Amino acid sequence: EAAVTQSPRSKVAVTGGKVTLSCHQTNNHDYMYWYRQDTGHGLRLIHYSYVADSTEKGDIPDGYKASRPSQENFSLILELASLSQTAVYFCASRGGSGNTLYFGEGSRLIVV
C-alpha cells in the first residue's frame, strides 16, 4: 500500500519563527509535491521535486524553501513564518501506473 506521511499534523508557530514540515513516502516515487490549501483558493503548488537533491519552484514559492535529501523525504521550510502562511499543507508523491497522486493527510499550521 502506497503511503505518504506528514509531520507534524498540526502546529502553532510564532511570527518570525522557523517551521519545518516533513514528508516521508514509502512508494519509491520520484516526484514529490508540496501544496497549501486556503479557503477559496483550493490547492496551490509551492515546491516540487523530481529527483533527490533537487527542488523546483511551484506557483507560490515566496517565503518557502524546500529540501529533498533523499527519494523518500521532502521537507518544506518556512525560515520566517508569517501570519499569511497559516494554512493546511499537503504533501504528495507521484508514481505508479497512470501517474496517480498519493497525498498525505495534511499538516495544519497556525501562525500567531
Added chain:
Amino acid sequence: AQKVIQVWSTTSRQEGEKLTLDCSYKTSQVLYHLFWYKHLLSGEMVLLIRQMPSTIAIERSGRYSVVFQKSRKSISLVISTLQPDDSGKYFCALWELRNNNNAPRFGAGTKLTVKP
C-alpha cells in the same frame, strides 16, 4: 491565472439525488491528464476518476462518472444516487505533461453536503 475553475464553492443535495460538479480548465498543451479527487475529513485525498483526453481510465467506478467535453475544456463529475457519505470536498485537477516541468494544478474545490 487560474488554470482550473470550479464555479461552485458549496452545494447541498438530498440523499438519492444525482449531482453534477462542473470544472473547466485552461491549457495550450496537447498532452495532459484530468483528475477528480475527494478530500476526506481525515485529510486524505482520494482519487475518484482520472481522465486522459483520448481515453477514459476510471480509478473508481460505481456511482462516479464524468462528462468530458474536450473542445470546451470541460470535465464534470457526476455522482448518482447521492449518499450522506458523499459529503466532503471535491477537487478537479489539471496535469500538463511537459518534460520535467509539470505538476498537477487544482481548482478551488466544491464542498458537498448530502442531507438524509
